[in-house]
Amino acid sequence: GAGVSQSPRYKVAKRGQDVALRCDPISGHVSLFWYQQALGQGPEFLTYFQNEAQLDKSGLPSDRFFAERPEGSVSTLKIQRTQQEDSAVYLCASSRIVGLAGTTDTQYFGPGTRLTVL
Amino acid sequence: DAKTTQPPSMDCAEGRAANLPCNHSTISGNEYVYWYRQIHSQGPQYIIHGLKNNETNEMASLIITEDRKSSTLILPHATLRDTAVYYCIVRDLYNQGGKLIFGQGTELSVKP
Numbered sequence: 001g002a003g004v005s006q007s008p009r010y011k012v013a014k015r016g017q018d019v020a021l022r023c024d025p026i027s028g029h030v031s032l033f034w035y036q037q038a039l040g041q042g043p044e045f046l047t048y049f050q051n052e053a054q055l056d057k058s059g060l061p062s063d064r065f066f067a068e069r070p071e072g073s074v075s076t077l078k079i080q081r082t083q084q085e086d087s088a089v090y091l092c093a094s095s096r097i098v099g100l101a102g103t104t105d106t107q108y109f110g111p112g113t114r115l116t117v118l
Numbered sequence: 119d120a121k122t123t124q125p126p127s128m129d130c131a132e133g134r135a136a137n138l139p140c141n142h143s144t145i146s147g148n149e150y151v152y153w154y155r156q157i158h159s160q161g162p163q164y165i166i167h168g169l170k171n172n173e174t175n176e177m178a179s180l181i182i183t184e185d186r187k188s189s190t191l192i193l194p195h196a197t198l199r200d201t202a203v204y205y206c207i208v209r210d211l212y213n214q215g216g217k218l219i220f221g222q223g224t225e226l227s228v229k230p
Contacts, residue, residue, distance in 0.1 A: 004161070033217060042120070042205060042220030043162065056217065091161050095216070107218060109161030 002026060004110035006092050012116045013082045021077045021113045025094030032075050033107060034067055035091040043091055049075060050097075082117045089114050120221030121145065121208040127225045130200075136193040138224050140206030143187045150209045151182060152218070153191045155202040162205065162220075165191065196228045 005024045013019050025032050031050055035043035036059075045059040051072040060067070064082075069075040079086055093107040123141040130136040142151065150169050154162040166173055166180045168189075173180045179192040193200055203223040209216070 031216065035218075035220075042203075042223055043218070045217045045219065048217055059217075093161070093218075105216065106164045107216070109163070111159075111161050 004092055004094055004108050006090075006110040006113050008113060009111065010114050010116075012118065014118055015083060016081050018078065018080045019082055019115065021079075021090050021115070023075045023077070023092030023094075023110060025073065025075070025092070026108055027073075028096070029094035029108075030072075030097040031095045031105070031107075032069060033093040033095075034075070034077050035093065036061075037089040037091055037112070039088070046077070046090075079115075082115075084117050087115055087117045120219050121149075122206045122221050124204075124206055124221060124224045126222060127227070129227050129229060130193075130196045132198060132228055132230050133195055136191075136196040136200065136226060136228070138191040138193075138204050138206075138226065139188065140190070141188045142206070142208050145186050145208050146210070148210060148212055150211065151180065151186075151189050152207040152209050153178070153180065154205045154207065154218070154220075155200075156205070156223070157199075157202040165204075167209070196226075198228050198230065200226065201228045202226060 007022045034046040037043040047067045048056040049069045064080045066078045089112040091112045093109045095105040095107045152167040153165040156162045168180045182189045203225050205223040
């Protein structure tokens with residue numbers, strides 16, 4: 001299908017390792033969002049891109065978290081020196097555009113990457 | 119923080135209507151009400167949204183009170199596949215870049 005895809009689906013890391021999580025948005029979607037979902041909780045916003053520009057990174061929990069979208073399509077969320085509290089599902093979502101006029105554009109989510117830090 | 123309040127869980131009999139309430143008493147004029155659901159081990163799925171009028175699509179109906187302080191999502195004939203966590207979200211498209219702020223949601227269990 002042509003939905004949002006994420007890889008890997010599952011990742012186990014030892015504490016202190018660096019990890020990279022990939023998101024392939026729906027083709028042509030301008031906006032891309034990353035969310036973090038802890039067990040039993042609702043997703044929490046991490047960061048937002050419009051094309052290659054990172055317009056909001058207010059939700060990134062620390063400077064160990066870094067996201068990029070260099071060509072305005074695929075995005076990577078990198079976590080350096082992982083800690084146990086980073087264990088969560090990382091969700092990516094894309095939408096056609098978020099216009100300044102406040103267009104009510106739907107966000108389509110991928111299946112997420114479950115990160116477990118031992 | 120989420121601007122919505124939902125019951126943590128609800129049960130519904132298969133084939134009956136599921137009515138999921140949501141309170142959003144501090145909603146402002148340019149904020150929309152969105153509903154998403156999340157089936158176990160999947161990403162959230164868009165259901166419906168509205169500003170002030172009632173809305174209906176192939177999945178559900180959304181009833182928003184006249185003062186816009188609360189709303190109800192209606193699944194007219196619930197099936198076992200509707201078992202999921204349902205999130206009611208108030209979304210400010212102008213000031214937050216369109217990001218979604220999720221609360222705890224309502225865990226709906228549809229029982230045979």
